[in-house]
Amino acid sequence: GQSLEQPSEVTAVEGAIVQINCTYQTSGFYGLSWYQQHDGGAPTFLSYNALDGLEETGRFSSFLSRSDSYGYLLLQELQMKDSASYFCAVPNQGGKLIFGQGTELSVKP
Amino acid sequence: DAGVTQSPTHLIKTRGQHVTLRCSPISGHKSVSWYQQVLGQGPQFIFQYYEKEERGRGNFPDRFSARQFPNYSSELNVNALLLGDSALYLCASSQAAQETQYFGPGTRLLVL
Numbered sequence: 417g418q419s420l421e422q423p424s425e426v427t428a429v430e431g432a433i434v435q436i437n438c439t440y441q442t443s444g445f446y447g448l449s450w451y452q453q454h455d456g457g458a459p460t461f462l463s464y465n466a467l468d469g470l471e472e473t474g475r476f477s478s479f480l481s482r483s484d485s486y487g488y489l490l491l492q493e494l495q496m497k498d499s500a501s502y503f504c505a506v507p508n509q510g511g512k513l514i515f516g517q518g519t520e521l522s523v524k525p
Numbered sequence: 526d527a528g529v530t531q532s533p534t535h536l537i538k539t540r541g542q543h544v545t546l547r548c549s550p551i552s553g554h555k556s557v558s559w560y561q562q563v564l565g566q567g568p569q570f571i572f573q574y575y576e577k578e579e580r581g582r583g584n585f586p587d588r589f590s591a592r593q594f595p596n597y598s599s600e601l602n603v604n605a606l607l608l609g610d611s612a613l614y615l616c617a618s619s620q621a622a623q624e625t626q627y628f629g630p631g632t633r634l635l636v637l
Contacts, residue, residue, distance in 0.1 A: 458628040503567050510581045511622040515567030
């Protein structure tokens with residue numbers, strides 16, 4: 417089977433840095449994706465890591481360690497608009513995405 | 526460029542009715558996937574279609590069915606609605622079955 421674990425909630429202040437962790441168990445591994453979802457909205461693709469290391473896209477970075485079955489999303493210079501749910505997801509061989517339960521990020525002034 | 530579009534945006538049905546949800550993928554994308562998201566949880570995979578053929582099915586009852594048309598748009602049908610079918614139904618498209626998936630705004634279904 418496949419499962420992903422991530423914290424349910426994280427709180428941080430504007431301008432800070434926050435890290436959202438994700439551990440996974442999969443029968444085969446094809447990469448780790450991150451999505452952002454604001455209340456009632458569509459999940460928005462943020463990043464994809466197929467290989468170990470850090471991928472940087474603006475204020476957001478994503479890291480993967482395949483040997484540890486672990487990844488994280490790093491958000492820098494937090495803004496109020498970053499308050500949202502963040503999901504890690506892994507695709508199976510056919511492309512079906514398996515999602516974690518989501519981490520609700522609250523950014524405080 | 527237009528993203529993934531879905532219709533309707535909201536829908537209210539009663540138990541036992543059926544519903545059809547529609548999705549148009551990003552231009553050039555040939556794969557469409559459907560997900561169900563209940564409040565407080567991550568999306569759950571229902572179906573994936575690629576080039577009009579079903580490529581995957583999640584753990585949902587036979588009341589759920591889908592199809593993909595020659596223009597790559599897709600419909601999700603749910604029969605004999607139950608209260609537990611109330612959820613946000615998301616459609617995602619990708620260039621191919623294993624490529625990055627981009628989500629539409631979803632259809633929020635309420636079953637009374």
